[in-house]
Amino acid sequence: MSRRDALAAGLRLRTRRLRRRGGILMYHCIAQESVDPWAICVSPQAFDEQMAVLAGARAATDLGDFAGDDAYTRAGARVAVTFDDGYLDNLTTALPILERHAIPATIFVIGNGVGRTREFWWDALQRALLSGPLPEQLDFPFGIGPHTYTLAELPGDPAFVPGWRADFDPAVTPRQQLFRALWDAVVVLEPAEQDDAVDHLLDWAGQPASAPTTRGAVDEAQFARLAEHPLVTIGSHTLDHPSLTDLSPERQAAQIREGRRTVEDLVGRPVTRFSYPYGRFDDTARAAVRDTGIDIACTSVPVPAITGDDRHALPRLQPTDMDGDGFARWLRGNYGLLTATGR
Numbered sequence: 001m002s003r004r005d006a007l008a009a010g011l012r013l014r015t016r017r018l019r020r021r022g023g024i025l026m027y028h029c030i031a032q033e034s035v036d037p038w039a040i041c042v043s044p045q046a047f048d049e050q051m052a053v054l055a056g057a058r059a060a061t062d063l064g065d066f067a068g069d070d071a072y073t074r075a076g077a078r079v080a081v082t083f084d085d086g087y088l089d090n091l092t093t094a095l096p097i098l099e100r101h102a103i104p105a106t107i108f109v110i111g112n113g114v115g116r117t118r119e120f121w122w123d124a125l126q127r128a129l130l131s132g133p134l135p136e137q138l139d140f141p142f143g144i145g146p147h148t149y150t151l152a153e154l155p156g157d158p159a160f161v162p163g164w165r166a167d168f169d170p171a172v173t174p175r176q177q178l179f180r181a182l183w184d185a186v187v188v189l190e191p192a193e194q195d196d197a198v199d200h201l202l203d204w205a206g207q208p209a210s211a212p213t214t215r216g217a218v219d220e221a222q223f224a225r226l227a228e229h230p231l232v233t234i235g236s237h238t239l240d241h242p243s244l245t246d247l248s249p250e251r252q253a254a255q256i257r258e259g260r261r262t263v264e265d266l267v268g269r270p271v272t273r274f275s276y277p278y279g280r281f282d283d284t285a286r287a288a289v290r291d292t293g294i295d296i297a298c299t300s301v302p303v304p305a306i307t308g309d310d311r312h313a314l315p316r317l318q319p320t321d322m323d324g325d326g327f328a329r330w331l332r333g334n335y336g337l338l339t340a341t342g343r
């Protein structure tokens with residue numbers, strides 16, 4: 001970065017700090033997980049402590065407040081809670097905690113995910129690749145064409161290095177490199193082919209084909225219990241959770257439109273909130289979201305929301321498995337949120 005670029009970046013940061021702000025949190029699973037390369041799981045205990053911090057600071061607000069000006073304060077005192085994907089533990093584990101602290105949440109649900117009887121492909125891929133010993137050679141006849149991978153592990157290489165983040169840390173071990181390569185190969189496949197590909201990988205890895213039930217999606221009855229709960233607002237998360245930026249504008253629009261319609265049919269009322277799968281979006285996806293009547297849409301850009309942000313591309317912060325003190329320090333120290341107690 002040149003000196004001038006650094007100055008400009010510093011100035012932008014200052015400008016952001018001076019503006020009114022708030023935070024939108026992005027959760028996925030509320031579950032205890034030892035293998036979690038995307039850090040999408042927060043343990044029930046940690047989640048309870050995190051919600052207690054928001055409740056104690058009277059910070060919790062509804063995501064809808066970020067569509068207007070209500071959620072933005074100089075002290076960054078307002079924080080909204082969201083969940084992506086529609087995991088069953090949102091109902092069984094997160095909701096009782098949200099109830100205890102009276103915290104509203106928006107849950108972005110994949111249209112074809114409701115009633116899905118098998119785990120999502122990214123969970124299956126992780127189970128196949130990061131659990132146990134693996135054969136040295138993999139034939140992978142999916143996507144751009146047959147491909148052979150060789151896994152040259154050293155004796156003693158662990159299946160999963162605790163704390164390794166696939167999104168931030170370099171892939172150092174051969175297994176981490178293979179995991180990243182296969183993730184990149186599978187994310188762009190058609191939905192049915194994604195399932196075939198992870199079946200192939202589970203079989204190759206000698207892992208059972210069936211998913212642990214704790215890591216599943218809600219079925220229709222469970223979805224209905226979420227949707228009718230007064231603290232919950234349902235949003236959409238496309239029909240099949242594709243990488244939107246890898247699709248043509250027409251297919252982007254269809255995934256966004258059909259995902260919303262499917263969830264609306266289940267909810268029985270308009271669905272006006274949306275989040276971008278994998279946080280991936282571009283101008284055409286954003287325009288499709290806006291044109292389909294979505295009022296507020298969230299990305300995964302990890303910064304606080306500030307006044308003037310585009311409400312069809314609002315940033316979100318991803319809390320990890322931190323206790324209450326760590327969570328409060330993270331919000332205050334890293335993002336300037338909750339700097340006033342709010343009491």
Ligand SMILES: [Zn+2]
Pocket residue numbers: 084085237241276277278
């Ligand atoms: Zn998602």
